[in-house]
Amino acid sequence: MAVGASRTRALDAFAPFAERQIDDNANYQWRIANRPDGNVVPSDFAWHAEDIPEPAEGEALLRTHYLGLAPVMRFYMQGTANTGDRKLGPGDVIHGRGVAQVVKSRHPEWREGEIVQGQMGWQTYKVSKMSPQEKFFRMPKNGLPAALGAGVLGMTGLSAHAGLFACGDPKEGERMVLSGAAGGVGSMVSQMAANVVGCDVVGMAGGPEKCTFVAEHGCSATIDYKADDMGAKLDELRPDGIDLYFDNVGGETLEACLDRLRMNARIVLCGSISEYTRDEPFKLSNYTRLRATDSVMRGFFVYNHIDRWEAVMDDLAGWISDGRLKPIQDIEDGFGAMPRALANLYYGANVGVQCCSVRGEPKEWL
Template structure:
């Protein structure tokens, strides 16, 4: 049995119903990629909201590689570190079904920190970063990814951090992933960059060529260095990094004058015992270039403007939203594992209950 298939056995026999609250909790801190033994399925009573609180019913949940760090007890996004038995952190789309808070109405749809659970009582504090979902004619599912924190990450990494310019010779790693599949399209179709995407496998490379990239490099089956030389003989103006490690190092060797390097993610390094040591950072000095990271929650003040821009580009056809939606709350662990086994295309999400009725 392949490692990823073991998650099907974990989900077998599990399902949710609306008269109880179901959750996935940390069974143990992961070592390497997540495994079925890292997750625990729990069932409890639906909580009742107190004055100032609301009761939320989960419809969609988004997934991101950082969730493994949460499960390990880390706190890369300022979240409360998770211990054994805690509900796993995660953002999603939910509907308010009971409200004892005058600022929030029953029936409203929101996007925010739900955790891996089918119901949640919340005081809607700023720390949970809940935002109302606008009725813009687009599917509510997009709030769990493209019109959620993944979309904000793509925008914040590309624009205020990367400063893209029309005609930039750009390279994008993780181009078939959640952030990457958005960055490629926005850079090409909105800004006018020429984007070379790096992805794993022939199918993913075909996908990225249909989503903003003029060419693709299959890092699993091609020599990355040789392909970079062939596709970027004049160097790189903008490198958007989602993977870190040797890919970052190879792109650093090819910086043009005044190039920009965006540090968004480092999924290739998450399971390493020792951190990757970047040996050629001095290329930044030689080319008057800059390498800059960003923390998505530092850009939360841009939320309304970014969501408006993204929704507009979707309606204009400049951004095709790609969400890899797995159905069934029981499949949340498998959905997370797919990120580490390279099986997702676009933003990885889970449909817990599907689209809410009579909302759009």
């Protein structure tokens, strides 16, 4: 069976989940049923409904409107990602951030009607103490949709901004290569690098449709990693080498870019999705190219940049408003679609930031 047909068949298995409906009479949740082995499958998820909780003194009740998705959620389900207090296991609500409205408040600092962005988990309501550990932020009323708080004006946006500017130090005219250019972080990095900084960006994506997409969003040229000879295309498009490589995939792609660094180049390690479902970790064989070119390879963890949240969101909102950053969010409709949306990420079926609309835009917004 062809890869595309296999992917379609696997995603179709989630169709019964997507048909599930929610109402405002219960709190619906997606919980871990089994730890994933490879990509997630329907049997890894358990649907649960319970009473809507009541907030105690010092708490607020939040109603979910949008949820964002990221590859790390599969690691949460496996129990291999750090969730801050304990590792998740079967029966636990899956972790994730989203956009919600305060519908009841017994907290002195949060008012009913406010729209917030923070750690909601895969559920339609949540009672929260609004503690610093949950990292809730008010969504500003700046004329932009609340949906953007689930991705572009959320952790995905912070990852793209921190990776590019705080770690990559891009400069006008630099020769840049970007993998995962059609994904959530990549689709923002390409536009910021090209339209804000003035870099020349070669974007990597899978398939002609995605390559067309990235060519329309900041990339001067593209590499189709599914069809092109990676090394030959890099030599053709970057004959003088690479000043900045923003890595979202790891593996052989990272190795190929390491072989083509210019002097004083930078590599930003944002993600390595090509390695996440491998049985054995990829072993990088040519890291010594960093020494030969006086180059730097730097990883980062988005939560280490949380103290810059307000400044970064101001930057991003400003670039959206002036047209230099077009927000791209691939939104699945309905809370039941969450498991399929996560599988989308590992099959490369999404374009832009993968999100889910639970209730759509809030009708009223303080």
